[in-house]
Amino acid sequence: MPIPPGQCQWSLPLSRFRPSECAEVQMNRMNGSSQNREVGSHSTDTVINGWTGVQENGDLVQRRWRPDADAGAGLAALDGVLDRLGEGIILWDSASRIVLTNQRIREFLPEVKDLLRPGTTLRNLLTQTLARGGLEIPADQTEERFLRLLVRLHGRSDGREFILRSKDGRIASVKTHRSGPGGRVTVLSEITRRVQTEEHVRRTQKMEALGKLTGGLAHDFNNYLSVIYGYLELLKLEPDLTDDAHEFIEAALEGASRGAALTRSLLSFARRQPLAPRPTDAGDAVQETLALIRRTLGEDVEIRLHLETDLPRINVDPEQLASSLVNLANNARDAMPHGGLLNISVREVVLDRNQALLHPRANPGRFVLIQVTDSGCGMTPEHRARVLEPFFTTKGPGHGTGLGLSMVYGFVTQSGGHLTLHSRPGEGTSVRLYLPLAVDEAETPDEFCESGDARGGSETVLLVEDNDEVLRSVALQLRSLGYTVVQASRADEALDILEQEEAHIDLLFTDIVMPGTMDGVAMSRLAVERFPRLRVLFTSGFAGDLLGRAPEGVRIRTLLNKPYRIHELARAVRGALTS
Ligand SMILES: Nc1ncnc2c1ncn2[C@@H]1O[C@H](COP(=O)(O)OP(=O)(O)OP(=O)(O)O)[C@@H](O)[C@H]1O
Ligand SMILES: [Mg+2]
Missing domain, CATH: 1.10.287 (Helix Hairpins)
Known part of the structure; x- marks a missing residue:
């Protein structure tokens, strides 16, 4: 075919390029502009069809670009397709040089964006990525060993999944497969969300x-x-x-x-603390504990408070909320030994389904969010992963029990809310408590017997307790208060006693958790159905989910937490009898 004047032709067939050969050529367009591009055996036919050149002594010395509308359009179309993929793609030639990359991979590795172009070798790309801090080196690897491992995996190209983490916490699944004669394709999918879940x-x-x-x-x-x-x-x-x-x-x-x-x-x-949730104003609760928090933190810490107005009430045990806030303040104080800033904000938030999915314990819906943020030392990811465990502490013997955050976590989850923690070393810590709204004030459940009349009395108490030692000591205490005590260690035994005409029981005082098929709540329900005038007082050292099922019609206004002192017992019994 005659060559038009001013244009040239490859006299070296592309098949004779060594596979690794990759030449940068200057392409002169017909319109006079020029552009540098790579050409070599990796180039696709479409591209090559658009090229002409001459060979002199076996080397390429002149490169001219013959515009080829089809070729340009084809390449642009391929680029467009690759850029629309959700996965990052790198196409390699048989000498492990980049042939092609797409937009997604450049987004995942912004540190080496300039190297994600044709011709860059695998080793250069990896070395630079590590040097520029693009990837997290696993804790059990040195940089050198990690590099060797990545090169080895690339060599195998057996499609096995390998997990990479970027320095800023993103996680990707990477697989390399063989493709074409000696070439390879690496596919990277970001799986941060999946791994987090x-x-x-x-x-x-x-x-x-x-x-x-x-x-x-x-x-x-x-x-x-x-x-x-x-x-x-x-x-x-x-x-x-x-x-x-x-x-x-x-x-x-x-x-x-x-x-x-x-x-x-x-x-x-353990979320087994018997809670006494009631409709509570989160803003008031925060403000009431503020004086205590101020004292805890001392003068070097500035406290800033942001309270949204007209907040809906939440359904929590206000005492436990207060001790949670104090626990968080204690942690903030320890994280800011030289002073700093503590931000407390209270606002209403709505979690949609997607946000709720990120937190296994969260349901979508409306919450009041109490956020406590300090400007302290922050936590490493390793500590961050363990701080909610009971007894995990970094404070040394005598300085921390490691139960503070565990208590907060248990309280929030047992209340039907959830907790999130955000922290980085040197950047402070933010703890968010998402607390559920009060549905209906009428649902106010059991009350603690905290105040009231601590007198004894002469009524008859049926005491039901499966632990013999506890039964004996409580019976003795009740008798010392003047009551007549009838004892039972099982639910059916207690129901039998109630049936006896001569028993004249005034108060059923029962443990909630009991062996056998009937617990204290179920038993009291039967007892009250049969004897509507009977008063009931519950006690528990371990409420579990039983309290959530407060029996209808049973006048359980009183719950006494184990262990209790004699004056608390006296008050609770009197309160239940006179309720
Ligand atoms: N605001 C915070 N800033 C930095 N680290 C924190 C913060 N809060 C908790 N931590 C880390 O979490 C660990 C566990 O906290 P947690 O409150 O459960 O126990 P503790 O404070 O060590 O002991 P305790 O609360 O029983 O006195 C702490 O030892 C600390 O390392
Ligand atoms: Mg603590």
Whole structure:
């Protein structure tokens, strides 16, 4: 074919290029403009058909561009298609040089955008990506070993999935396959969301298991404490005690109280702390604890408060909310030893389905969000992953029990809300509590017996408790208060006693959790159906989900948490009898 004047032709067939050969050529367009491009055996036919050149002594010395409308359009179309893919694509030739990349891969690796072009070698790309901090080097690898591993995987090109993490926390699944004669294609899919969800689920399952363990422990422990409390209180009533003996008893009671506080935290984490949720104004709750928080934080920390007005009320136990806020403030203080800023904001938020999916415990809907943000030291990702576990602390012996955040987490989830944590080393920490709205004020459930009349009385109490030691010590305490006590250690036994004409029971005082098929709640329901005038007082060291099912028609206005002191027992019994 005659060559038109001013144009040239390849005299070296492309098939004779060595596979790795990749030449940059200047293309002169007919309109006079020019452009540098790569050409080599990797070039597709469409591209090559658009090229002409001459060979002299085996080298390319002159390159001319013969415009070829089809070729240009074809390439542009391919680029367009690749750029629309959700996956990142790199096409390699047999010498592991880049032939083609798409937009998505340039977005995932912005640090080496300039190298994601034809001709760059795999090794150069990887070395530069690591040097410029584009990828996170796994904790068990050195940079050199990681590089070798990536090169080896590329060489195998067996389509196996490999996970890469960018420095800013994005995660990608990468697979390399063989393609064409000696070439390879690498496909990168971002899976950050999927991995995050899996990690959430894994963490939740771990917390669930830990919760079962600590909940069971705390339950048993509460029974022991009840016995210790009970006998110490009875001992105190003995006549002729010396002053020293009184002092020793008080010290022992004080120790038991500290044990009780510890089990309360454990139960909170295990979401087994009997809660007394009621419609609560989150703004008021925050403002009421502010004085305490200020004292905790000292003068070096500035506190900023943002309260949205007209907030709907939330359904939480206000006491537990207050101790959660104090726990968060304590953590903020420890994170800012030289002062800083604490931001507390309260506002209403709506979680849609997608947002809720990101949090395994969250339901979509309206929440009041209490956000506590400090400007402190922040946490490493490793710590961040573990801080909700009970007993995880970085504060050293004597400085932290590691139960603070566990308690907050347990309280929030048990209340039907959820908690998120955002923290980076050096950038502070933000804890968000999403708390559910109060549905209906009329639903106000059980009340604590905190104040009221601590007198004894002469009524008859049917005491139902499956733990023999607890049963004995509580019976003795009730008798010391003047009551007549009838004892039962099972639900059916208690119902039999109620049926006896001569029993004249005024108050059924029962543990909620009991062995067998009938728990305290079910039993009380039967009892009240049969004897509508009967009063009921519940006690529990481990409420589980039972309280959520407060029986209809049963006058359960009272719940006494184990372990309790004798004056609390007296108040609760009197309160239930006179309700
Ligand atoms: N605001 C925060 N900033 C930085 N690190 C925090 C923050 N809050 C918690 N942490 C980290 O989480 C760990 C666990 O916190 P948590 O409140 O559960 O226990 P603790 O504060 O160590 O002990 P305790 O609260 O029982 O006194 C802390 O030891 C700390 O490393
Ligand atoms: Mg703490």
